[in-house]
Amino acid sequence: MHDFLVGHYFYWFIFLLMTIGLAGIILKRNLIKKVIGMSILQVAIILFFVASASKWDATVPILDPALGAADVTKYINPLPHCLMLTAIVVGVATSGVAFALIIMIWRRFRTLDENELLEKLKNDPD
């Protein structure tokens, strides 16, 4: 049990972050806070992948002439890092679009609070 808890300690923090992110999305009323929650969730997923790539006593995945390429355990797993570069860009793009939408919503309804927004939508004749 102790070994399990300590061996996975990094994952506990990541799971906490993920839950915080999801809580931000679900529980917060302000649209910007929802976007912040989204970003936290996304970053937590990225951290999860990167954490899964680590190896003790290994170095960054850039070929070091002193180490050579024969021993795989000398370098950490490069694949998740590469995947996460892509995921980061996706996250940036999503936040950009989210802010563009928030600006449009603000222009049209002058509020960013979800409840007020629903109220205004209901009363909107169009």
Added chain:
Amino acid sequence: MKAANVLVLVAFCGLLIYAATGFPNRGDALSVTNRETSPAGTPNAPAHYIRRAKEEAHTDNMVTAILADYRGYDTLGEETVILTAGLICYLLLRRERSGHEKE
């Protein structure tokens, strides 16, 4: 409503912790992803990348080699995603400027 939302969060957290019982320890050099072959005996990609990226892609940085060569199509998709974001901002927000330019 609030209770249902909290319940969703608790369920989510529970699922994650349940999944973690199957994870290898962090940093374990002998975990499945770090081995030479997968459980079914097929070759594992990361070991190949580490060994042969220099010969095959002529690049020291393995991440760069994977990003732009082995899995280059993903990166094309990534560029497309960010172009999409740019085009959406263009579509949604750009109004005054293009008006000014024309007049």
Added chain:
Amino acid sequence: MRRNENNPIIDLISSLVAPFIMLFGLYVIFHGHYSPGGGFQGGTLLAASVILLRLSLGSDLGQGQFPSRLGTPLASLGVLIYYGTGLAALLLGGAFLNYAFIPFSVLTPLRRSWGILSVEIGVGLAVMAVLVAIYDDLLEGEPDA
């Protein structure tokens, strides 16, 4: 939101720093083969230097360095460089993105490395242009700007 208070310290420091950020961005793009870096990271740095000047000098003066109307076309062009590299391989008989089929240079046999470089340049261009374009568009979206 646009205040026209010119603070000479901010102006001076940002105009001094911006070229170096840009240079560093280019270094990150072109040195991605040997050290942490690559198109996305470098492109972000390039965008940072452009946006820094826009923040400090105001969007209008910043136009001189990188006009807003270039944003979308340059982004398309950047992705098109990437796509074109892949397409060239396809047209020369390989699979899409198979750089080994592109004769970048007759002298060196390291074609894949050249392919990666050309792709990274496209990525850097696209990322820089899009980030600046998004910044410009979001700024314009401010009410009554």
Added chain:
Amino acid sequence: MIPTNAPALAPLIFLLAALIIPLAALRIRRLAYVLAMAAAAAAAAVSVGNIFRVLESGTVHYRFGGWPPPLGIEYVLDPLSAFITAVINLTALVVLVHARLTVAADLPERKHVPYYALVMLMMSGFNGIVLTGDFFNLYVFLEIASLSLYGLIAVGDRKSPVAAFRYLVIGMVGGGFYLLGVGFLYINSGSLNMADLKAILPAVGARPEIIVALCFMVLGFGIKMALFPLHGWLPDAYTYAPTATSSLMAPIGTKIGAYGLLRVLFFVFGVNFVTRTVPLAQVISWLAAAGILYGSIMAMAQDELKRMLAFSSIAQVGYIGLGIGLANPLGLLGAVLHVLNHGLMKACLFLVAGNFRMRLGHSRIRALDSGARRRMPWTSAAFTLAALSMIGLPPTVGFFSKWYLALGTIRNRSWIFLAVILASSLLNAVYFFRVIERLYLRPAMQDNEARETEGRSEVAPSMLLPTLVLALSLVVIGLLNVVIVKGLLVRFLPPGLEFAFP
């Protein structure tokens, strides 16, 4: 050159068009539409050609960059993906013909260029999702498609940005869940390739993280396909989006989620895993059945035609989910046939709603009457035909997919689902006949009386023709369904679910 690269061409053509449109249209804006149409036509031609290629030579693998699968990314062109790409590309082509005038009416001219570029990106994303054989690549293309959809929705009515934002938040959570699922799958199998994983998973067994990965992936796809409790984003998004967007995403968007679900459940995890080890298929079928009833009942209460169609989409996606959840060959055949069939029907119905909006200026059901029908007889006829297909009357194609689904439920001896299918057909009849009755029997209202003297004012041919083509295709494909099912669809059935027609 084209034959060897054919599997990858459809998404690449759309992508190229998306890249060229912003450049070429800098000077001449009209080029945007021309380029979009050319790309759609080329992609449709390629994907129809791919069907024949698959029938001739079986599954084709395409390796990007020339790297073999565990290292690089591959596209897999098998009967299922060839069929789905052909369906979505042909539908998109027909809808794009219709889109020119509605886009011109809905959007100012300067927005046409990014609009068409985003349509191309969305189609590229959809094609990529269907063709890819790599889980992470699927995520990237899923995000391309979803992101461009958010933008395409947000240019609609006054309320559309709110609908788009809600879709963005839910869609991002869906994408995030999917990515998390991929991560959990990766951490103890070490592969991202679908074919590879299919070989590895039996060796790994039903470990906790694999089960959770499956749950998260199903959640992610469930959100994208608007499976019942996850459908919250759909009604508003469909209602407030511009006509062109809603008629593109209603037939195509949700089907992609369903396709992803089908791939993951049966082609990667396998039938035994999803029905015996983890009874997820049963859960999906119950949710889908609930969604069928919920969507049908909500559709009856709507006054806006597009909103009614949106709720009916939730019900129809339920049919597809039910077919997948049954996990038997007949159910799967029904589900995949329903992808085709619902794509055509919904495209046709949304085009009709667009035609009404174009000529009458609204698409409220209460304001429709026989005056509207007299002004737009052909549009009304197309609506009637599509409605009959939705209800499931032979010989329209709607009948046949429901037939296979019903056979599937009988095979599983799940009588409740059979009852759900029958009940929802009745409900469909109720809400569609409500509209048909207004169009054909209700005398014209006062304010329409004056305009009625203008006589017939049908929409322009470029809008009418696609509507009619889609409506007629419902009957034609209905009559040809045996050819499609026996010739093509039975071939895709996953291992463990093979089926031979007697």
